[in-house]
Amino acid sequence: METKVVLITGASAGIGLSAATQLMNKGVRVYAASRRSGNAQKASRGVGELIPVKMDVNNPEQIASVVAQILQENKRLDAVICNAGNGIAGSVEDTSNEEMRYQLETNFFGAVNTINACLPVFRSQGYGKVVATSSVAAIVPIPFQAFYSAGKSALLIFMQALAMEVKPFGIQCCTILPGDTKTEFTAARKYTEASQSIDSAYAKTMKSSVGKMEKDEQNGMDAQVVAKQMVNQVMSNRMKVTVVPGFQYKVICWLFNRIPAATRLWVVGLLYG
Numbered sequence: 001m002e003t004k005v006v007l008i009t010g011a012s013a014g015i016g017l018s019a020a021t022q023l024m025n026k027g028v029r030v031y032a033a034s035r036r037s038g039n040a041q042k043a044s045r046g047v048g049e050l051i052p053v054k055m056d057v058n059n060p061e062q063i064a065s066v067v068a069q070i071l072q073e074n075k076r077l078d079a080v081i082c083n084a085g086n087g088i089a090g091s092v093e094d095t096s097n098e099e100m101r102y103q104l105e106t107n108f109f110g111a112v113n114t115i116n117a118c119l120p121v122f123r124s125q126g127y128g129k130v131v132a133t134s135s136v137a138a139i140v141p142i143p144f145q146a147f148y149s150a151g152k153s154a155l156l157i158f159m160q161a162l163a164m165e166v167k168p169f170g171i172q173c174c175t176i177l178p179g180d181t182k183t184e185f186t187a188a189r190k191y192t193e194a195s196q197s198i199d200s201a202y203a204k205t206m207k208s209s210v211g212k213m214e215k216d217e218q219n220g221m222d223a224q225v226v227a228k229q230m231v232n233q234v235m236s237n238r239m240k241v242t243v244v245p246g247f248q249y250k251v252i253c254w255l256f257n258r259i260p261a262a263t264r265l266w267v268v269g270l271l272y273g
Contacts, residue, residue, distance in 0.1 A: 090192030
């Protein structure tokens with residue numbers, strides 16, 4: 001059996017690094033992409049290895065170069081995992097056009113850029129897997145992180161539409177929707193410039209709201225739990241369309257789609273408003 005080859009973005013830390021390591025230990029050759037690259041590793045047993053590659057998902061030329069490198073070295077690519085992401089907090093009114101684009105560029109368009117670079121390879125092979133990291137925030141909107149929620153929601157719907165388009169070519173698509181997860185993401189979160197001003201009408205509420213979210217994140221699931229769900233899909237014969245790690249988040253997502261909009265927004269507002 002030939003060694004599986006997987007490209008994963010956002011692989012320098014958190015869920016991405018954990019997924020890359022778990023795949024390596026299952027005998028997969030993993031190309032771990034990030035803007036700051038990393039250290040090469042080999043599994044203690046078997047042929048699995050982690051190959052760091054420097055790649056910015058907002059740079060189509062870099063993506064094309066990495067995909068070309070993978071094909072040159074392996075003659076195949078079995079799966080791509082789009083996990084790169086970032087977060088920015090602030091009210092909608094306190095978010096500039098530049099800051100909106102910053103949020104959507106990586107979380108949505110970066111995933112689209114990466115997927116589009118891999119689809120011709122998958123079509124020519126007659127198989128391939130596309131996995132994307134969205135969020136429970138795609139279903140449950142988060143106040144003061146409206147553009148994060150919007151980008152993750154866009155990615156979820158995009159992946160479902162893509163699944164229908166590429167099914168005839170033997171390509172499978174799966175979206176992972178993590179809830180609160182303990183990673184470096186919390187410390188890396190940015191705040192909009194206007195939200196830091198004492199003149200902002202939202203400053204006090206925003207800081208309290210995001211503070212609660214960050215506490216929940218740091219008391220959330222271990223990144224390895226989410227990564228395991230991701231790895232299970234990549235290694236399976238048939239991927240699920242969506243995966244929500246953690247029983248409580250499965251229940252939340254199920255309930256959220258079944259209660260009236262006014263009621264569910266009222267509940268979220270009590271928690272984070």
